[in-house]
Amino acid sequence: MHAIAxxxxxxxxxxxxxxxxxxxxxxxxxxxxxxxxxRYTFVPQPVMGKTAEQxxxxxxxxxxxxxxxxxxxxxxxxxxxxxxxxxxxxKFERSTPRMVDSDSxxxxxxxxxxxxxxDKLPIVLPTEKRVAEMLARTSRKPDEVAGHxxxxxxxxxxxxxxxxxxxxxxxxxxxxxxFPVILALASSGVSARGSTTSxxxxxxxxxxxxxxxxxxxxGTGAMAPYNYANATIGRAYGLLSQNLQGGSLPGDxxxxxxxxxxxxxxxxxxxxxxxxxxxxxxxxxxxxPTDSSVSIFTGxxxxxxxxxxxxxxxxxxxxxxxxxxxxxxxxxxVLDPIAARQFIDRGGFDTKEKLIQWVYENALMPAGEYWDxxxxxxxxxxxxxxxxxxxASKLKAAxxxxxxxxxxxxxxxxxxxxxxNGYWRIMGCNYQKTVSVDxxx
Amino acid sequence: xxxxxxxxxxxxxxxxxxxxxMNPAGYPPQITPKPMAPRLDSxxxxxxxxxxxxxxxxxxxxxxxxxxxxxxxxxxxTNLVEMSSVYTKDDPKTWExxxxxxxxxxxxxxx
Numbered sequence: 001m002h003a004i005a006x007x008x009x010x011x012x013x014x015x016x017x018x019x020x021x022x023x024x025x026x027x028x029x030x031x032x033x034x035x036x037x038x039r040y041t042f043v044p045q046p047v048m049g050k051t052a053e054q055x056x057x058x059x060x061x062x063x064x065x066x067x068x069x070x071x072x073x074x075x076x077x078x079x080x081x082x083x084x085x086x087x088x089x090x091k092f093e094r095s096t097p098r099m100v101d102s103d104s105x106x107x108x109x110x111x112x113x114x115x116x117x118x119d120k121l122p123i124v125l126p127t128e129k130r131v132a133e134m135l136a137r138t139s140r141k142p143d144e145v146a147g148h149x150x151x152x153x154x155x156x157x158x159x160x161x162x163x164x165x166x167x168x169x170x171x172x173x174x175x176x177x178x179f180p181v182i183l184a185l186a187s188s189g190v191s192a193r194g195s196t197t198s199x200x201x202x203x204x205x206x207x208x209x210x211x212x213x214x215x216x217x218x219g220t221g222a223m224a225p226y227n228y229a230n231a232t233i234g235r236a237y238g239l240l241s242q243n244l245q246g247g248s249l250p251g252d253x254x255x256x257x258x259x260x261x262x263x264x265x266x267x268x269x270x271x272x273x274x275x276x277x278x279x280x281x282x283x284x285x286x287x288x289p290t291d292s293s294v295s296i297f298t299g300x301x302x303x304x305x306x307x308x309x310x311x312x313x314x315x316x317x318x319x320x321x322x323x324x325x326x327x328x329x330x331x332x333x334v335l336d337p338i339a340a341r342q343f344i345d346r347g348g349f350d351t352k353e354k355l356i357q358w359v360y361e362n363a364l365m366p367a368g369e370y371w372d373x374x375x376x377x378x379x380x381x382x383x384x385x386x387x388x389x390x391x392a393s394k395l396k397a398a399x400x401x402x403x404x405x406x407x408x409x410x411x412x413x414x415x416x417x418x419x420x421n422g423y424w425r426i427m428g429c430n431y432q433k434t435v436s437v438d439x440x441x
Numbered sequence: 442x443x444x445x446x447x448x449x450x451x452x453x454x455x456x457x458x459x460x461x462x463m464n465p466a467g468y469p470p471q472i473t474p475k476p477m478a479p480r481l482d483s484x485x486x487x488x489x490x491x492x493x494x495x496x497x498x499x500x501x502x503x504x505x506x507x508x509x510x511x512x513x514x515x516x517x518x519t520n521l522v523e524m525s526s527v528y529t530k531d532d533p534k535t536w537e538x539x540x541x542x543x544x545x546x547x548x549x550x551x552x
Contacts, residue, residue: 002494002524003548005531008475010540012490017502017549034475047550048497055505071509075484078545082477096466102459117465126463149467153529160467167465244467374497382495382527 001154004035015077019045020064024252025195032156032246039077041070048374098163112171116249119238119264123171134166137176138183138440142166147187149245151195151253160186160244168243172236177214178229181206181294183440185237190296190432192241192266193248198375199256201300202241203267203332203429204234205414207282208292210437211270218270220418223334225265234268262300269416275337276415277344278352285434292437297412302326302428307421309342315362321426322363322405328375329428330410331359336417339424352413360408368399484517487544491521492535494528494551502550 003016018026020042030038042065043058050058063070100108108125112118124130135142142163150157165186169179185192185204192202206216217227225231242248250256273280273289282293304321325331333355335343349355370376371394384391394403412431417423481487491507493500500523507519520543524532528551539546 158467
């Protein structure tokens, strides 16, 4: 995308070099950004970790896509005039039909599958009757724009209406009374099908009266597939994300190398406010206890877990768990109420903020080790070298100096679980925002 | 559970009977064609910026591109520059600098 901007906006002839795993994604992005003739070539994947000799061989070699010499394509890309042929093939105005052509049940299920409109599990076909029943549970008009979404920052936003959200909610099997929660998730603009090579998933925490109104589970098995509301709201969030942002197709609009099982249900659960010793998550973020809300986390990949908070070595145990986390994704402590109370007993953390402060001060790593992580190199190091704090100060540390891995405002605490035991976990993820459900009733 | 599959609906969609359902896809943005910059007559004597997005050892790769020009097209002046921040952010300051001082650019490898 930077090459497109430099070429079209600044008038500098530009060629982009990509790895061959991104062929379809590059074609899609250049087309959607209005420059289907953008100049690019490909080298083999990966570049990361290769020696200078291996990289020189890439440069001297041929594009694994076209079979032509890489540098020949680079030079031609800078010198060969535009032909306009690919522009003629592009469609510059498109619309999405409201209905799908009538067909048999089996054929429609097949069509939805082939169009990549599903999560590869059976769906409920969105008939007008079912969609109307969903729409009846919000005061918003069907044709009202509910939001915009895209799979990553290199893609353009797609737009969707309340009706489009309802269609996806029906497909997920959600009950109409869940619809305000699903609308709130859609309106966030945060995709549960973000496209990163890191295969991230999203997590949703529901707070406030809506939890009990729609019988969500915050107790035993809340994060597992044992509650209809938790399961179908999470699934609806995933389906609407992929369908309303323009797709989530591996190799094209989804580049997660390994994929992520968390993405099936989008880890959706209610916080156990009744058994938590602390204030609810949404109250920490400016809402009243009587408000209903959804809080969205993305980047969910790494997980650490343990049982209890031991009297003698709990500090060491927690520090070890934190050191084992991905240094780029901050920790969210997901605590069974038993574990939450143990943290109070052991550490005196009578507020979530006190526990967060302790985590901030104890998540430490030698500076040399920290800066050598590839994710830190990709996303933090560039910001540090240009003076952004606190990264710039960390960069001054000696390689063996212990530095803090995270910022306090990146660390979060949520209470969930049925107290069958004091298990708890740390999710490596990034809090995005908390959205009102009440505004979508 | 009004939206769950009704018995009559399920029966009605079996066999050859056709049903009508709604399209779940959102609305794509209108695509506005962007002009390409005029291409160069040749690279001889020109200044080409090699832009490192600072992603997955991209700088090490561009160093080899720079070496290739030195070996095969020494009349081309290459300047290897890093983007000002992470590759996900726009970098107008760098783009303006290249526009003012360069004739062309190569960006890579950013996926």
